[in-house]
Amino acid sequence: MDFGFTPEQDALRAQARRLLDQELPLERILAWSAAPSALDRALWKKTAALGWAGLTVAEAHGGLGLGAVDLIVLLEEMGKSLCPLPLAATDLAAAALGALGDGAQQAAWLPKIARGDVVATVAIAEGSDVPTADGVAARAGARGTDVTLDGTKLFVPDGQHADLLLIAAREGAGVSLFAVPADTPGVTVRPLVVVDATKPAAEIALAGAVVPARNRLGAVGGAWPTLARLVDRQTITHAAEMVGSADAALRLAVEYAKVRRQFGSPIGRFQGVKHRCAEMLCDVESARSLVYYAAWAVDHAPDDVPSYASMAKAAASEALDTAGEECVQIHGAIGYTWECHAHLFYKRGRQSHVWLGAPDEHYERVMTVLQHG
Amino acid sequence: MDFGFTPEQDALRAQARRLLDQELPLERILAWSAAPSALDRALWKKTAALGWAGLTVAEAHGGLGLGAVDLIVLLEEMGKSLCPLPLAATDLAAAALGALGDGAQQAAWLPKIARGDVVATVAIAEGSDVPTADGVAARAGARGTDVTLDGTKLFVPDGQHADLLLIAAREGAGVSLFAVPADTPGVTVRPLVVVDATKPAAEIALAGAVVPARNRLGAVGGAWPTLARLVDRQTITHAAEMVGSADAALRLAVEYAKVRRQFGSPIGRFQGVKHRCAEMLCDVESARSLVYYAAWAVDHAPDDVPSYASMAKAAASEALDTAGEECVQIHGAIGYTWECHAHLFYKRGRQSHVWLGAPDEHYERVMTVLQHG
């Protein structure tokens, strides 16, 4: 029984912290968020060289072959720094290729992903808010040995930075997944302007985009069960980022409360401030425990994944939505200014709360699992 | 425009406060709650002599002919003292007689009620939690010029102290209301043991109880619309008592926080305590405003009654449930002892919260009114 990290994982965390402190201090994130521009490819390559992009890619394909727990160590640190690198999206795409792709498909894409040459993402969601296969309305049609794709994918994480889009589309009675290079004619990627600029998302319009049938990952119409599992993975990795962000928001508020003086005393001496901070710590640590276990379950207890993914996301959403808001409030008027970093966490909290399902939706699922196993 | 009380209402309030402080200090309520015994008839008569029992009874029948706002002035003070006198129940019965009774029925009962000779109550609820006419399963059957009553009424306010029971029963396609003396054969009244002993309630079992048909108030099967209105009145008067109780619970906590010292200082100096008290005051005053307006609406703006009754009850429930709980918590370990009065308010809060509908049910009704007018 050991609910802690290995020395290797601690080293990975320390490495991430060093790199992020150096390359992406919050001042840089703030400047970037005013006018979110293209992905910093050089930085992405640099982290890929450290093994980040291929962290969970099999060693045979040039990755490190590590697990979900290792991944969330990185993501938690990225969350603390509000780092906009597309690691979670790329991991998800790699996991999809690993689960559904055949040898040729994996060999074609995974090494490039691991090297950081190809940024990838998975496009599942659309305008519908129904989180089942029924929510996929984009259509795939046969044309000889090709497949044509039509429809609109929404909220595609890091879609505007991806070279490779894995697109879920209705085919026959089911849902298939297709590997679609972003520069395929008929594919239009438009960035969405979101509340939290550090979490890019895009719209992908498909107007008769054509890919060879060999770009289908897995069987015709057979992708949904795997996609549903991948959404759980995505939910957990996102919750890990949220826990990091909530932790950092709390620390930012606490450090300010130690130095800001009102009425002759640091404001952190007043229980009106300190008790709120204590409650936030409670919520952050609880969400953290749930995220850690959920990540462990991904590779070791798959039956636990659905309910723990939902518990982790619900708890992380509540912790971060509150921590971001309190971070602004504890800073007082300064917290409302652009120059103060508080709003970056506030925006992350307000956005992540509904991204991949608000707490009430996840609690509903927890309840369903409790009732029906 | 005047959202305040008249000098006469202020005098009524002062009179109530004097009498309650003298006759029913919390020490006496505490002793009584350990073994709730019979109604103190002498005290009831004494208050009746001051006009309380007949406050809203027409002057023609020996009452003061006052309105719902006057009534809630009394009830708010009674709530502060957790006074167990059956004023709200008796008012409701008098209002039912006033609305549905004919001249003879009113003349038969109202003067006795106003004099304090007859304690009365209305029995609507049963085991079902459906708050519509469908929830009434007790049946009335014809037998010559008589009516037989069968069924079980539950949660009858002050049922164990009432001489006159106004009983709602299904008759034909609708619901009728019958005046049933408590000593009628076939009527068995059993006190319910409730969390808050200061709010007595009873079960009334009807096993072939017979009353003359002239004891029917109003038309055959025609009572429900009036009963629904009376439930709103009951909801408002109960909310008024709750506001009084919440106010008193807050004051009790505040007074303790001023004198109880920990770490060399009154605990009321710590924001952990004082901010909670401030929030409670906010909630109590808001509930109070809603109750006052709802009571005014009873006699002057009937269309506003349903939604304001629900808003008042929901707000009062939340305010009191919290104030009672915080009153215990702010007292620390002492608050858990029988000798401390905090638990009396806690129990009132926990009980009243679900009595006549929990906040979620009332908010649902507010929403329905907002949508459909």
Next chain:
Amino acid sequence: MDFTFSAEDEAFRAEVRAFIRDHLPKRSGQDQMDVEEGMSDLPALYKWNQDLHAKGWVGFHWPREVGGGGGTISEQMILKEEMARVKAPMLGLSYMGLAWVGPALIKYGTQEQKDRHIGPILRGEVQWCTGYSEPGAGSDLAALQCRAVRDGDDYVVNGQKIWTSLAMWAQWMILLVRTDPRAPKHLGITCLLVPMSTPGLTVKPIKEMNGGAMFAEVFFEDVRVAVANRLGAEGQGWDVTKDALANERSSIADVWALKHRLEAIRDLAARRTRRGRPAIEDPGIRQRIARMETQVEAMRLNGLRFVTKQLRGEPLGAETSINKLIRARIEIESGRLARDIEGSFGILAKTSPHAVDKGRWQKVMLSWPPFVIGGGTPNIQKNVIAERILGLPHDV
């Protein structure tokens, strides 16, 4: 208790409604958030100010002898409520002048000062800003350090102010400075009226988290202010302004703005879906909407109880902090609720394709702090309530 109005009051209400019908600028209806946008149609707002002023409805509660309307308390209430009901622009263009400067001038100003400033304020010709808060003096306003030293017929001001709203558009500032650093902190403060064009005075807008800029920092470097522009006596600055600080603007206009916002949220919920069903049928959403409606109603009725006290000639005390706290809750919760109704779409900001209601709700979500923090943070309001109403001991 009586919620009806006298025949005179009802006649006044009819007069207000007729005026609205004839004079309300076409462009209105914005949420109160949109002060900046509201400023953009200045000609219409000047016309509106003129029309209102002609009726005596700018500075309606000020005495007639200084040019005010001399309205009774119930007439003031009717005027504000009728205007709010139709989402009319503010009752007067010189917002800060009406709220802060006028009341102080009326009580402490010299005849010359009144003659010079009150007319332009009423006519909406001059914008004012307030130089109160400093980086080290926010909730603890009396800790202010901005220094003024007497030099002949001038004061020479050095220091900094912050959170000065509308400073970029103002021609005058009402400024608090410390003239006696050795006096107890409330007693060494003096109030000055300062033209914004004075040399040495610099305005630096503060960019806000929603991307806009309504506030500014104001820097003073040897700014010379004529002693004639001192309002009240030297050292009397705290008294001069504290009345206005305590001067509760009736919250009726705020209540109506919130009521309009909740109406729009209900409408949003009726248009959007959650998990394939209309959001307005979602029980959790319904509960939150109804609960917020209940709080706004409580706020409205609390306000009427306060007005009743005023009508009866009783002073208003700390109880106005109650509505400030409720308002803070609603300001924060309304944006969050709208986001939850929008679900995934709740993340889309103003200029995004697919943004719901042109990103209105995201703006609400990013714009509550001035309403929550301005005029005292919730923690300060709670201290005020706990100490002044409940009698709990001071802790700061």
Next chain:
Amino acid sequence: MDFTFSAEDEAFRAEVRAFIRDHLPKRSGQDQMDVEEGMSDLPALYKWNQDLHAKGWVGFHWPREVGGGGGTISEQMILKEEMARVKAPMLGLSYMGLAWVGPALIKYGTQEQKDRHIGPILRGEVQWCTGYSEPGAGSDLAALQCRAVRDGDDYVVNGQKIWTSLAMWAQWMILLVRTDPRAPKHLGITCLLVPMSTPGLTVKPIKEMNGGAMFAEVFFEDVRVAVANRLGAEGQGWDVTKDALANERSSIADVWALKHRLEAIRDLAARRTRRGRPAIEDPGIRQRIARMETQVEAMRLNGLRFVTKQLRGEPLGAETSINKLIRARIEIESGRLARDIEGSFGILAKTSPHAVDKGRWQKVMLSWPPFVIGGGTPNIQKNVIAERILGLPHDV
């Protein structure tokens, strides 16, 4: 990260399960609230204590040389978890003796004291109570005033204790007294072991709001305690007991008790109706159940993170306050939730006709304070977290 156990640990788990199968008293399954009821079947509990003791499982984490079981941390965890899973009675009958007295004796006791007391505690033959809190020293325990004056070979004790749980049934008390009123408040305190039968010692049960009485006031009037019964040196009392105060009993047993309670709440919701539909289909009730389940799971996993720290030989600090705060929330919310599921029936107490589940939930609703307030109020826990984990300044 690894949630599996070693082969040795799994063998131990099998041993525990076999033991439970063979020895668990039939009457069990009560909620932890029912300590009083639990006490009523004493013969079965003595037998259970004997059987456990024979296995070395009473005082399982104490060193073998004092008669403990010398269990490893993971074995302790397995033992507690398996017992909690089947709702077994407590691991040892001398509850306070095991929790408070034994640890202090092992560290500070003379050989004679150990020989005299540890055996009876392990065998469940002697009940202990703790004389710590006083009317003026609750959260601020070190402010205690109960006075002991040396008189020859005795201390003479005068004063009062309060909130002494189980005092009515105890034979011995571990008592904190002030021996040096002039020393700084933590340094003038001494620890004594006192037979409850000593003349001058009076126990007065405290009636609780749920009608029961688990706590007492204890009065001391010239109570003579032999110096030989002093635990540790004079003035060392705070050190002697503060270790035990800080000694986090693993919360695994608490977590399982809460899990059982939530299971019962789900079952309740499945049996009851709200507005004519099964309560478990009510979306608001579902949200509250799932949220509480999530909090209990977090509490369980937080506890495993703390155990991991211990397994790695790192000291446990203030983080155990986190689970105490979560537990406080759940203790209060569980009774409230059950009430709301029961609706109108939620007001019916134990002995009422129609009471649901024999009034179990009303008892829960009236019995949370010892679990919420005992061992430090939520406000104290928040101060501990804020100061010791977050490094915020002291305020008391």
